[in-house]
Amino acid sequence: xxxxxxxxxxxxxxxxxxxxxxxKLPVVSLGLWHNxxxxxxxxxxxxILHLAFDSGITHFDLANNYGPxxxxxxxxxxxILRQDFHSYRDQMIISTKAGYYMWEGPYxxxxxxxxxxxxxxxxxxxxGLEYVDIFYHHRPDPDxxxxxxxxxxxxxxxxxxxxxxxxxxxxxxxxARAFAILKKLGTPCLxxxxxxxxxxxxxxxxLLQLLEKEGVGxxxxxxxxxxxxxxxxxxxxxxxxxxxxxxxxxxxxxxxxEVLKKIGQLNEMAIKRDQTLAQMALAWxxxxxxxxxxxxxxxxxxxxxxxxxxxxxxxxxxxxxRRIEEILK
Ligand SMILES: NC(=O)c1ccc[n+]([C@@H]2O[C@H](COP(=O)([O-])OP(=O)(O)OC[C@H]3O[C@@H](n4cnc5c(N)ncnc54)[C@H](OP(=O)(O)O)[C@@H]3O)[C@@H](O)[C@H]2O)c1
Numbered sequence: 001x002x003x004x005x006x007x008x009x010x011x012x013x014x015x016x017x018x019x020x021x022x023x024k025l026p027v028v029s030l031g032l033w034h035n036x037x038x039x040x041x042x043x044x045x046x047x048i049l050h051l052a053f054d055s056g057i058t059h060f061d062l063a064n065n066y067g068p069x070x071x072x073x074x075x076x077x078x079x080i081l082r083q084d085f086h087s088y089r090d091q092m093i094i095s096t097k098a099g100y101y102m103w104e105g106p107y108x109x110x111x112x113x114x115x116x117x118x119x120x121x122x123x124x125x126x127x128g129l130e131y132v133d134i135f136y137h138h139r140p141d142p143d144x145x146x147x148x149x150x151x152x153x154x155x156x157x158x159x160x161x162x163x164x165x166x167x168x169x170x171x172x173x174x175x176a177r178a179f180a181i182l183k184k185l186g187t188p189c190l191x192x193x194x195x196x197x198x199x200x201x202x203x204x205x206x207l208l209q210l211l212e213k214e215g216v217g218x219x220x221x222x223x224x225x226x227x228x229x230x231x232x233x234x235x236x237x238x239x240x241x242x243x244x245x246x247x248x249x250x251x252x253x254x255x256x257x258e259v260l261k262k263i264g265q266l267n268e269m270a271i272k273r274d275q276t277l278a279q280m281a282l283a284w285x286x287x288x289x290x291x292x293x294x295x296x297x298x299x300x301x302x303x304x305x306x307x308x309x310x311x312x313x314x315x316x317x318x319x320x321x322r323r324i325e326e327i328l329k
Contacts, residue, residue, distance in 0.1 A: 003084040006054035013056025014311055018292045020215030021190050023164065025093065025293040027286055027311045029059035029219060034242060034249070035299045038072035044300070046080050051301045053085070053092075055308055061193075061219075061295055062127070063097040063138060064119045068247050070102060071126055078127035092133075096123045097168060099138025111141030111149040120161055135162035136193060139169040150178055154185040164190035168221075172206040179214050189216050191292065196220030198229055198266070198281055198328055199259075208290050217292035220285055224296065224307075226250040228259060229281035231267050240299070265327045269320065275313065278303070282310035284324065 015024040030052045036045045049060070066073035074096065085092065098119035101109045108115060120135055135156055137149055153165035165187060167178055175192060182189045192211055196203045197220070211218050224230055226249065227242050233255050242248035243255055263277070270280035282294050296307050316324075 003050055005050075005088065009054050009056045011056075012308075013058075016289075016292050018191055018217030019211070021164070021188075021217065023093070023190065023217075025059050025217070025219070026057050027293055028057060028282070028308055029061060029293045029295045030057050030304070031061040031221065031295045031297045032073045032077055033061075033063070033066050034297050036073040036076050037067035037247075038069050038076070039067070039247060040076075042076060042079070045076055046084065047301050048298055048304060049077075049080055050084070051304050053088070055304065057304075057308075058091060059093040059095070059293065061095045061221075062123070063100070063136075064102050064123050065100050071122070074123055074126035078129070082128055089129075094127070094129065094132050095134035095136060095166070096120070096127070096132050097136035097138040098123075099136070099141070099168070111137055111144040113148055113152040113155070116149070116152045117156065120156055124161065131160055132162050134164045134166050134190060136166040136168050136191075137170075140167075140171070140174050146174065146177055147181055150181040151185065153182065154187040157187045166191040166193060168193035169195070172210050175207065176210055176214075179210075179216060189214075191217040191219055193219050193221055193295065195222050196285060197223050197225045198284060198324070199225040208288070212290050218290055219293045219295050220291065221295045222297075223285050223294040224278055224281055226297075228255070228263060229266070230278040231263075231276065233260065234264060234267060242299070262327055266324070269323060269327075273313065273320070275309070276306055278307050279310040279313075282307055283314040284316065286311055287314040287316055 014027045016027055018025050062074050062077060098116050099111060102119055156162045157165060166189060167175060170178060179189050194203045194207060232238055232241055237243050237252055237255060242250045243252050267277045270277040273280055285291055285294050298304050
């Protein structure tokens with residue numbers, strides 16, 4: 001059966017401008033790191049993508065290595081795009097990345113021009129696309145000159161293979177250097193993708209200030225700490241959870257009694273706010289207007305529905321913020 005998106009999908013979503021650019025992103029974006037690979041059920045991937053797009057989510061984030069096996073998330077996404085979304089390409093923001101290990105030998109990892117250009121060509125083929133909207137360097141490379149990596153980002157934009165570029169996992173100092181190089185080349189950095197959640201707050205130590213000053217957008221990944229910042233682990237480790245899956249990046253050992261105590265206390269607060277913990281954890285990030293969008297992952301369509309309620313209430317009282325700090329200490 002062919003897919004027809006919901007008619008009023010744009011009315012239910014809020015869009016924020018990405019830094020000083022002309023591009024707006026939905027406040028909630030969908031990442032395909034887990035649950036979209038060759039080991040997953042394609043019909044579930046399709047249902048999630050339909051629901052997301054029907055809800056006004058226009059931004060879908062991938063990387064060369066997402067799977068498992070690596071590359072299979074781009075293949076699955078490409079298949080569903082061709083089958084269901086071919087008329088809607090101009091309404092979608094699709095990103096991919098290169099920077100982590102992808103293939104053997106000296107040209108399949110890190111940040112050389114050789115690796116990035118080859119990898120983006122492979123990603124475009126896997127997804128069946130002529131261009132991506134955003135191409136990221138996935139992590140800093142201590143050995144390749146930053147000038148070479150940034151010149152490659154500029155190159156792929158000039159070649160028409162990407163519309164915008166971004167960086168991910170760069171600390172504030174190296175991000176500042178990257179922004180300066182890109183600006184000089186005439187391809188300003190659109191966006192930074194750092195890890196940020198209630199449990200992982202390094203960006204507050206200078207990166208967010210830098211992004212605001214430089215007019216670069218911010219899209220935090222793993223805003224739910226891979227599912228820890230939800231109510232799912234409060235009664236043990238469910239069989240279908242990321243922590244339980246052998247290929248999941250979250251390990252059972254990370255669900256410690258100390259973490260569970262914090263989750264329990266945060267969950268009580270969320271209930272008082274009439275939110276689920278997932279909604280409160282996302283709202284807590286989105287209350288900061290320097291954040292363009294939160295980049296969530298999901299294993300089921302219901303999680304999209306739940307998390308999308310987060311931006312309905314991003315207001316926190318001083319007392320609530322103080323209590324959150326106390327719990328997270
Ligand atoms: N740039 C980078 O280096 C980098 C690194 C990591 C991720 N990312 C990007 O960020 C995206 C998101 O990362 P993430 O998947 O770790 O994000 P996350 O949103 O922190 O965690 C996603 C997991 O949380 C659980 N979940 C989500 N919504 C829920 C809800 N409403 N109620 C209960 N549980 C819920 C699900 O766990 P279950 O599977 O257990 O149901 C889901 O798989 C990735 O897909 C990728 O695009 C980028």
